[in-house]
């Protein structure tokens with residue numbers, strides 16, 4: 001994971017978070033979400049795991065499920081979900097140029113898919 005990605009998370013959350021502690025937790029948790037997303041890609045490749053649908057969606061689900069099982073509450077995975085929400089707001093500004101064909105689902109789809117898994121976890 002590159003430092004620019006973590007800088008990006010810091011930028012994403014700097015307007016949303018009020019305390020330094022919450023800010024650090026959000027950036028760390030969003031980084032963990034991405035770490036487990038990338039680990040999911042590695043496991044799919046290493047073990048030739050069969051995927052139904054988009055691999056990107058499958059590894060988002062993998063990251064969400066892992067974080068839901070690691071943390072005693074849902075806060076750890078919420079940062080990954082809120083990152084998608086912030087990105088979705090940016091996407092709304094350029095609807096005409098959104099890459100609907102892209103390997104990742106739209107950020108708003110990723111937000112609601114993650115929210116659905118969190119809700120279903122309860």
Ligand SMILES: [Zn+2]
Pocket residue numbers: 037038041056059
């Ligand atoms: Zn990916």
